[in-house]
Amino acid sequence: MSLIDTQNFNITCGECAHQFSQSVGDLKLNDRMTICPECGNSHQLDKAGFEAAVAEGEKQIEDLQAKVRSVGENLFKGGN
Ligand SMILES: [Zn+2]
Numbered sequence: 001m002s003l004i005d006t007q008n009f010n011i012t013c014g015e016c017a018h019q020f021s022q023s024v025g026d027l028k029l030n031d032r033m034t035i036c037p038e039c040g041n042s043h044q045l046d047k048a049g050f051e052a053a054v055a056e057g058e059k060q061i062e063d064l065q066a067k068v069r070s071v072g073e074n075l076f077k078g079g080n
Contacts (some may be wrong), residue, residue: 004058009034015041024054 005025011034012019018038027034032045 002058003061004054007057009045009053011036013038013041014043015039026058 005028007024008021009024009027010019010021013036016039018036020037022034027045027050031063032047032050032068033053034045035042
């Protein structure tokens with residue numbers, strides 16, 4: 001399981017406008033199906049849109065990890 005799978009998508013139900021969140025991992029497992037906990041309405045997220053959002057999220061996580069690594073390296077150099 002990658003880090004992105006633990007991130008949540010904020011979803012607004014198209015039927016009752018209830019707002020809820022579902023994790024990326026859940027959405028992947030369920031073929032991008034969202035299920036509203038309020039009214040039970042299910043909706044399949046657009047494949048291209050979902051994949052673009054996941055790719056963007058993964059990129060941001062990688063950037064963040066790279067930043068943390070470089071901060072760690074600098075701290076190591078500086079702290080004697
Ligand atoms: Zn709903």
